[in-house]
Amino acid sequence: MDWKNQFSPLDITAADAIPELALTHLNSWSAISMVGDDKKSYLQGQVTCNVVTLAADQSTFGAHCDAKGKVWSVFRLFHHRDGYALFQPKSALEIELAEIKKYAVFSKVDITETDDIALGMMGPKAQQWIDENTESQGDVRPLIDGTAVKISQQRWLLLVSNSAAETLINDFSGTKVTEEFWTRFDIEDALPVITxxxxxxxxxxxxxxxxxxxxxFTKGCYxxxxxxxxxxxxxxxxxxxxxxxxxxxxxxxxxxxxxxxxxxxxxxxxxxxxxxxxxxxxxxxxxxxxxxxxxxxxxxxxxxxxxxxxxxxxxxxxxxxxx
Missing domain, CATH: 2.40.30.160 (Elongation Factor Tu (Ef-tu); domain 3)
Structure with missing residues (x-):
């Protein structure tokens, strides 16, 4: 069976218990990848969050705006592979990529949409699954061929290669749900979703x-x-x-x-x-x-x-x- 066809809608009410451990393919999400010698300085001058102080085991929200302060994208930023990932809804990427690359010609930085697959691990046992499948203890952890990012106590983002996603999904023994269930958590946590x-x-x-x-509010100009x-x-x-x-x-x-x-x-x-x-x-x-x-x-x-x-x-x- 194609791994992309293994997810089913979860038919529950707000009063029903959620699955102990659930996995979803975040098909409508992706990430901008930023690598190169000037990736940190270039990104620091473009976005609202502090890139310079972001530790390898941390993630942060941020926004990229136009000159009038209107938001092109809201993203979760974290270290990924040899650079940064800016995780956000896929529908925002076409415009956002063009906007954030405007001045990249003057810097040693390569900005592209990642080929990686976004998966969401959810439920009361999500933390346990992450702890059993990673060696580090931070909120951002390296995986085999990818990165795991803590969103909340019951939610982790996994950004991994296609082959790693296929293996993980085929071996997963919990509930495989469609991505609407992830959206429920975004709403309950009141996390902005800019499409x-x-x-x-x-x-x-x-x-x-x-x-x-x-x-x-204390960083340099952006x-x-x-x-x-x-x-x-x-x-x-x-x-x-x-x-x-x-x-x-x-x-x-x-x-x-x-x-x-x-x-x-x-x-x-x-x-x-x-x-x-x-x-x-x-x-x-x-x-x-x-x-x-x-x-x-x-x-x-x-x-x-x-x-x-x-x-x-x-x-x-x-x-x-x-x-």
Whole structure:
């Protein structure tokens, strides 16, 4: 059997227990690979996070912006093979690659999309599996022909070669699930997922990057730094990303922009769009959305294409303070 066809949807509700150990192929995710003598200095001058201080056993969130501070991509950065990997949704890569390579001609750096396969290890026993299959103890660990990166206590990213992925999947004895299950964790952890439909729309603080250690305010200059600093010190940012939840009347369409509306008196006004979503088996769904950061906690929402639905904001699992 082709290893790519071994994954099945997980039909559960929010109240159901998750599998002890699950594996997924993150088919809609990839990474930019950056190698060469100038990789560290070049990347340091392009992104919001501090590349210079990133240890080999650590990962960090970061963003790459245009000159006005609008985000081209949000990524997880870590050491991988002989360079860096910037892990992010695949749909953002075409534009992001062109943007981040703009000034690379002046540096000794090679920037490409990786050929590696992204897998997600999830569940209460994910940490145990990683510990049994690696020798180091950090949050980023070398694997045979790849790298393992800790996302949370119940989640690890594996970025490995095609042959290593095939062997791992064929030998795996846990539950093999489709990648929507990984998206559920991203939403519950409130981790930004910027796909092509949200590129060049938000500043980093509207995606909560300051609360996820994805912005270094003490490093040197980088593209878009003036806007990012002004948002912090002058309080110009008026938006934030929130987990939201509600009901659905029909399954949400894949690959389409899903508009969200909020109640304003007896009327409804456009509020934004779903950045990522997960549908449970009982017509309950969760999602991420960038919304005004001064909304009342009990503000009511609905899906524009399903006006009978009702959604609400959920508490963030972290503080938005960047101190």
């Amino acid at each position: 092509s439909s949200e590129q060049n729309v938000h500043i980093p603080q509207a995606l909560n990057l300051q609360a996820l250690d994805g912005i270094c 593209t878009g730094q003036e806007t990012v600093a002004r948002a912090k010190y002058r309080g110009i940012n008026k938006r934030a990303m929130y987990p939201i939840s509600g009901n659905i009347t029909t399954p949400l369409p894949q690959g389409e922009v899903i508009e969200l509306e909020r109640a304003v008196g007896d009327n409804w006004r456009k509020a934004g769009q779903l950045m990522a979503y997960y549908q449970f088996a009982d017509k309950h769904a969760i999602a991420l959305a960038v919304l005004p950061n001064n909304l009342e906690a009990d503000t009511q929402f609905r899906l524009a294409n399903q006006p009978e639905t009702r959604w609400k904001m959920e508490p963030l699992p972290y503080s938005l303070d960047d101190e």
